Amino acid sequence: MKTQHPFRFILELFKRDGSALGQLPVVADWEPAVEAVRFAAHRQLGLDAIGADAVVEFHPAWHPTLGEPYLKSFEAVLTLRCARRVTCQVPTAFFKAFATAASAAMVSRGLLQPGELFEYLVAAFRAPSWSSAVEPHDRFAIEEVPVPLAVKPAMLGEFLSRSVECGATDPEDIRVFIPQEVLAEVEMLTRQAPAIEVASVLIGHLHRDQASTDVFLEVTAQIPARNSQGTALKVTFGPDTFHAVQTAIALRRAEEQWIGWAHSHPAASAWCNPKCSPEARAQCPLQRVFFSADDCDVHRTLFSKAFSIALLITNTDAGLVPALFSWRNGIIVQRGFNMLGQSQVIHPTTTAVAVATIGDNENEKLCST
Amino acid sequence: MRNIEPLDITATDVTGQNVVNVNALDREMTVRELLESLVPRMRLPPMGNGGRPLTYQARLEREGRHLHSSEVVGEALQTSDRIMLQPTIEAGGC
Numbered sequence: 001m002k003t004q005h006p007f008r009f010i011l012e013l014f015k016r017d018g019s020a021l022g023q024l025p026v027v028a029d030w031e032p033a034v035e036a037v038r039f040a041a042h043r044q045l046g047l048d049a050i051g052a053d054a055v056v057e058f059h060p061a062w063h064p065t066l067g068e069p070y071l072k073s074f075e076a077v078l079t080l081r082c083a084r085r086v087t088c089q090v091p092t093a094f095f096k097a098f099a100t101a102a103s104a105a106m107v108s109r110g111l112l113q114p115g116e117l118f119e120y121l122v123a124a125f126r127a128p129s130w131s132s133a134v135e136p137h138d139r140f141a142i143e144e145v146p147v148p149l150a151v152k153p154a155m156l157g158e159f160l161s162r163s164v165e166c167g168a169t170d171p172e173d174i175r176v177f178i179p180q181e182v183l184a185e186v187e188m189l190t191r192q193a194p195a196i197e198v199a200s201v202l203i204g205h206l207h208r209d210q211a212s213t214d215v216f217l218e219v220t221a222q223i224p225a226r227n228s229q230g231t232a233l234k235v236t237f238g239p240d241t242f243h244a245v246q247t248a249i250a251l252r253r254a255e256e257q258w259i260g261w262a263h264s265h266p267a268a269s270a271w272c273n274p275k276c277s278p279e280a281r282a283q284c285p286l287q288r289v290f291f292s293a294d295d296c297d298v299h300r301t302l303f304s305k306a307f308s309i310a311l312l313i314t315n316t317d318a319g320l321v322p323a324l325f326s327w328r329n330g331i332i333v334q335r336g337f338n339m340l341g342q343s344q345v346i347h348p349t350t351t352a353v354a355v356a357t358i359g360d361n362e363n364e365k366l367c368s369t
Numbered sequence: 370m371r372n373i374e375p376l377d378i379t380a381t382d383v384t385g386q387n388v389v390n391v392n393a394l395d396r397e398m399t400v401r402e403l404l405e406s407l408v409p410r411m412r413l414p415p416m417g418n419g420g421r422p423l424t425y426q427a428r429l430e431r432e433g434r435h436l437h438s439s440e441v442v443g444e445a446l447q448t449s450d451r452i453m454l455q456p457t458i459e460a461g462g463c
Contacts, residue, residue, distance in 0.1 A: 031412045097418065104419075139395035139402070142410050145379070145388040199460060239426050239435060239455040242383045258384040263460050293418040298460045301414050301423060305386055 001144065003034055003056045008127040009074075011099055013106065014119045021111055021118065028098055031304060033058065033330040037076035037088040039306030042149050043174070044086055046213045049148040055079050060124035061089065069123040076330070090330040092122050097296070149215075150257055154207035156216055160338065167336030172328055175216040176309055180341035182222050183311075186262045187320050189224060190313045194269035196230035199237065201245045202260040206307060217307055218340075220256055223248045233271075234294065235263055237302065260309035260326075261298065265290075268317045278317070287316045289323045289334075296332055299325070309337075372396060372443060378450045380407060380427075387411060396443025400427055400436045404454065413454065428453040 009026035034056050041050055057077045063070040076088045099120040106112045159177050169175060182202075189198045200222035208215050225241040249256055265271075267287045281287065291312060299310050310325040310332075324337045376394040381387060389411055394403070404425050408415050416422050427436045430451045446452070 029414060031414075034412075101418075101420065139398055139406065141392045142407075143390040143392065145390055147386055147388050197460065234459045236457065236459045238457040239428060242453075242455050243428070258386070261460075292460075295460050297414070297417040297423075298458050301417070301456050301458050302383060304412075305384070 001034065001038065001050070001052060001054050001056060003030060003058075004129050006057060006126060006129045007060055007124040009058075009060075009071075009095075010069075010123045010125065011095060011102060012121045012123060013099065013102060014121070015112070016117055016119065021106055024102055026095060026098060026122065028095060029300070030058070032300065032306075032327060033074075033076045033088070033090050033094065035304055035306045036090065036327065036330040037078040037086060040088045041078050041080070041086040043214055045080075045084065046208075047149075048151060049146050050078075051081055052144040052146050053081050063121075066121070069125055071122045071124055074122075074124070088329055092120075094330050095120070095122055096331075097293075149206060150255070151206045151208040151215055153210050154216075154218075156207075156209035156211065156214070159207075159216065159218070159340070163338035163340045165336060166322075166339050167324070167334075169336045169338075170328065170333075173326065173335050174214065174307060176219070176324065176326070176335075176337040177217065177340050178219045178311070178324075178337050180339050182219055183322060183339065186222055186264075186311060186313055187322075190264040190266070190315055190320060193230065193264075194266055194315065196270065197233070197235040197264050197266060198230055199225040199235045199241075199261060199263040201225060201241070201258060202262055202309065202311065203245070203249060203256040204259045205256060206259070215307070217259060217309065219259065219309075220254065221252070222262055237261075237298065258303070259307065260303055260311065262311035262313070263295070265312065265314045267315055269315050272317075281317050287314070289314050289321055291323075291325050291332065291334070295325075299327075299332055374448070376443065376446060377448050378446055378452060380411065380452050380454060382411065382413060383453060383455050387413070394442055394446070396441070398442045399438065400440045400442065400445065401438035403427070403442055404438070408454065411454065413456070417458065424457045426455050426457070428455055 010023055011026050012023045013021040015021060037056055038050055041047055059075045059077055060071045061073045061075055062068045063072045071092055073089050073091050076090055078086045103112055103118055107114055112118060163177055186200055202219050202222050204218045204220040206215050206217055223245045225237060271286045272281050272284055306327045308327065312323045314321045324335055325332055326335050376396055377392045378394065380389050380391050404427060408425055414423060429436055430453065436445055
C-alpha cells in the first residue's frame with residue numbers, strides 16, 4: 001500500500017505556563033494510522049483483501065478554537081483503485097511518543113527539567129506531496145503481497161448470548177471474546193511465577209458477523225512463551241518463542257492466527273518493597289495498572305494489525321487485576337471485552353477493571369521507596 | 370562460476386500477516402545488510418522507545434534455522450526461499 005503526504009506536520013512544544021519551547025518537523029511512525037484505516041475499510045466495506053495499489057493520505061482536521069494550522073486530529077484517507085474512500089480520524093495523541101522523544105532532547109539542552117510536564121500542539125502545512133511508498137533500491141526490489149483478512153463467518157448474537165461484558169466496549173472497537181478458561185490459564189501462569197514477568201501469545205479467529213457484516217475477535221487459546229526470558233522487570237520475546245507458537249498453531253490444525261499477547265506485572269509479589277506499610281502499598285503506583293512504553297513497543301513490533309489485543313494481568317495486594325488493550329484509530333487504548341463461559345458466573349477478578357496509564361515510564365520514579 | 374540468475378525470495382513478519390516479495394536480490398549482500406534494508410521497507414519498526422535499536426533475525430524456513438548476520442545472501446538463499454523476520458524485544462514493567 002502506498003502512503004502519500006500532501007501536508008507537512010510540525011510539532012510545537014510549550015511549558016505549562018504557555019511559554020514556547022520550540023518547533024520541529026514530525027518524524028512519525030505512520031504505520032498504525034495506515035493499519036487503522038485499512039482495518040476500517042475491511043469493516044465498513046466488507047472487504048477481505050485490499051490491493052497493494054490502494055493509497056493512503058493524511059489530511060489535517062483543524063482545531064475548533066485555534067483553527068488552521070493547528071490540528072484537533074488528522075484523517076487517514078484510504079482510496080481504493082475503484083475510487084471508493086474510507087477515512088479514519090486519528091487523535092493528536094498519535095504524536096505522543098514523538099513529543100516525548102522531543103522533550104528528552106529539550107531536557108538534555110536544559111530547556112526542560114527532568115520530569116517537568118509540557119504540552120504540545122501539532123500544526124500542518126500543505127507541501128509538495130511526498131510518498132513513503134517502497135522506493136527503488138539498488139540491491140533488490142520489493143513488492144507487497146496483499147494478505148487477505150482471514151475471517152470466518154459467525155453470528156455475533158450467538159457469542160453475545162453466552163458471554164458476559166467485562167468493562168465497556170467503545171462503539172468504535174470490535175467485540176473481543178475471551179474464554180474464561182484462557183483468562184484462568186494466564187492468571188495461573190502469573191501465580192506460578194510471582195517473582196517474574198510471564199508472557200503468552202494469544203491465538204484465535206477473526207469472525208465476520210453474518211447479520212451486520214462487521215468483524216469480531218475470538219481468542220481460542222494462549223500459548224505460553226516458555227522460551228521467553230522473564231525477570232522481575234521484563235520479559236523478552238525472541239525467535240525461540242515465535243517458533244514455539246508457530247509449531248503449536250500447526251499442531252492444533254484449527255487455522256488459528258496470531259491475534260495478540262498476554263503478560264503479567266508482578267507488582268505486589270516482586271516490585272513493591274515488602275517493608276512498606278499496607279497503606280503505602282495500597283497507594284503505590286507500581287500496583288496500578290499500566291501499559292509501559294516497552295509494552296507499547298512489543299505491541300507495535302509484533303502485533304501491529306489493528307485487531308490485535310494485549311491482555312495484562314497485574315498482581316496487586318488486592319488480587320490479580322486483568323486489563324485489555326488494543327489499537328483504536330492508530331493509538332493503543334484500554335478497552336473492555338466479553339468473557340465466554342459455560343455459565344453466567346463472572347470470574348471474581350473481572351468484576352472491576354482498573355483504569356490504566358499507557359506509554360509512560362513514570363511509575364518507577366513515582367515509587368516512594 | 371559466478372551465479373547470475375535472479376534471486377527472488379519471500380519475506381514475512383512473525384505473524385505471517387505482513388508479506389513481501391523480494392526480487393532481484395544482490396547475491397553479494399550479507400544477511401545483515403539485507404535485514405537493515407528490509408526491516409523499514411516492510412514497515413517494521415527499526416527502533417524502540419528512546420531510540421533503542423531493535424534486533425531482527427532471519428529464519429530460513431527451508432532449513433529451519435536462523436541465518437547468521439555475516440552469511441552471504443547468494444550462498445545461503447535460493448530462489449523461492451521464504452524467510453521470517455523475527456525481532457528480539459522486551460516487554461517491560463516498572
